[in-house]
Amino acid sequence: MRRNPGPGQPGRPTERYEPPRAWSQAPPGRNAPPARPPAPGRGGKPHPPTHAPTQRPMPYREGEYAATQRPVPHHDGRRRPPPTGNPPGRRPAAPPPRRPRRKRHIGRWFLAVLLALVILLVYAVVKLDGSLTRIDALSDYEDRVGSTAGTNWLLVGSDSRAGLSDEQTNGLATGGEVGDPRTDTIILVHIPPSGRTTLVSLPRDSYVDIPGYGQDKLNAAFAFGGAPLLTQTVETATGLRIDHYGEIGFAGFASVVDALGGIDVCVPQAINDPLAGIDIQAGCQELNGPQALGFVRSRATALADIDRMNNQRLFLSALLEKATSPTTLANPFALWPMLSDTAGSLTVDKGDHIWDLARLAWALRGDTLATTVPVGGFTDTDSGNVLLWADPDAGRFFEALANGDPIPADLAGE
Template sequence: MSAESTPGPDISGPGTKAGSHRRRRGAGRRALLVTAWTAAGILVLGGAGVGYLYFKLNGNLKTVDINQMLGGDRPTKVDNGSENILVLGSDTRSGANRKLGGGADDGSARSDTAMIVHVYKGHRKAAVVSVPRDTLIDRPACTEAQGTSHAAATGVMFNSAYSTGGAACAVKTVESMTGIRMDHYLEVDFSGFQKLIDELGGVQVTTTKAIDDPESHLDLKAGTHTLDGKQALGLVRTRHGVGDGSDLGRIQLQQAFIKALVNQIKQVGVLTSPTKLYDLADTATKTVTTDSDLGSVNSLIDFANGLKSVSAKNMRMVTMPVEYDPANPNRVIVAEAKAKLVWKALESDKPIPASATKGTATGQAKGVVTS
């Protein structure tokens, strides 16, 4: 299996040093971006509730007016039938998320996982580009929703954009990096993710190796498993149970799990159970924050209908081309020439060429989990 094929490229630290020396501080804060796809699928299956159920679901949604906050200083939208969506996972470090993530209930918010989802014209295929949280980037100046301004910064970690200026800063940073306008924004939290997986009845995955990671409370033998919410959360959080223990290697597990989850959504038989259907839609709409253009159940249904033809086999999953930082093996830097090939392909609504990820950082978690 090549670095560009399912379940996605394997990028972890060289040898074991990069993974073993990484701080554990973020181990419990793995963003569950896959919930965005789940929410879309659930709303396709039955989001068109009636009467008070519709208004209840509509009231669950949280929105951010990205367009208003960023104004006109953005890349031009390419009108070729495609869509670009920035999907982030967040841990608000309060309430249920504190219990899952550990640490103080300080009310702060962090995002440790990010994906740029490109839906091709015709909405039958998609490309998903994972952005490693430890990538050192130049962050543009940002203004928070409350009006606080932050000066531009050089050589900071990618995930600091969200913690510095929230959703708008994360979108602005991605647009600055890629030169591509993000048409939509979806943010998910992982306390809702765990409940959602349980309500779906679990997600089936196959592990080719045993995974034992006390840090993420995960203990799986090699073989096929139907993961409940707690196990699924552990799988997408685990660093030390597979490969060389790096944070970057975990991206592969997350990408493989997304494919399994998409397949599960398409197969789940919720239409025969109105109660189950409502519970799923209720949890899904509580789990996501969207840009204002998607900030209603009707808008999400329309958006989800546009994605329902995208199956797991038609999702190309890669990681943004990176190299290890010569000054710090626990950080990566953008492989600029190869990254430009990725962004050019997406902007042109073309497939990402194999040459874009060939020779970039690789690791040892490839193929550990399959859908």
């Protein structure tokens, strides 16, 4: 029987068996723990260990361990979504700054444009209102007519040559100064509480009572006492209270028409009147400023004053139609000169404003009734040939207007 060689004998291992260690365990050294004694077995032969013995971590010695390395991420060229969430123990990361977007400030631009238009409109209204010439045309007097239904305007076209140059006097065929100013056109505009607006032509040769002067032609009141006496005379003769007053002279009349670029009028009959500076044929045509002035002044027709009143109403309707047309209102280069010339040529009562004129223009723009006071005939007096109002038809006519009622059909003259 063969015996196991003893220590130091040939065939016996001289080194102690060392099991494999983990990379984090300390290598053997002087501080290494003692080897585990062999377990008793047959013949005292120790059993080979089946697992690494438990080792205590050794203190770190510089140079004995490899440096701790972090895993390097693998880049394969593909884009991956950014990690979500935050590592434990860390504050939430601030969101990345957003790229500023270019917003469309449509609302702000709209408000800016609207504000500019409002300011421009206010400036225009103030400027136009300041251009009006104001007089005391509606002064109170004893036993003045009380309030009547609706709103009444007295529109006057005077034959004043004030402000006309010699060239304009010749061009408009006005004949220069002819003494005290008189009225070639007197129109009473009645705006009822409801219903059609009525334009009543008051013949200038109407034989009426002028307060303080007795019976005379209506336009003589303007020569005797100007607008205040004319207004009082009309109120006394008609029984209607005048609420607003408007007057325009020759120069202003022609400039307004020219500012509109002329107006289209259907002339009922040919007129050749050298005194009015007009020679036009019958039919629809465009009239410039001087032609329009001669058209409303001329009496060189068969019915003289009656035809002239009819021509005046035709002209006023054509003027308002052109002034309030969409073409004029939408064109500032036509609208502003027209408004400026009109405001600068008008004389109104001290209580009237530009917005009162705007309401008048709006009332005349719709369906209107154009008529004249019922005429009773003509007669010769100390004042010359005068026109008489029909009695009692004239009383019924103005009473209906005072009460806000429609004019009786037999007096409407349609």
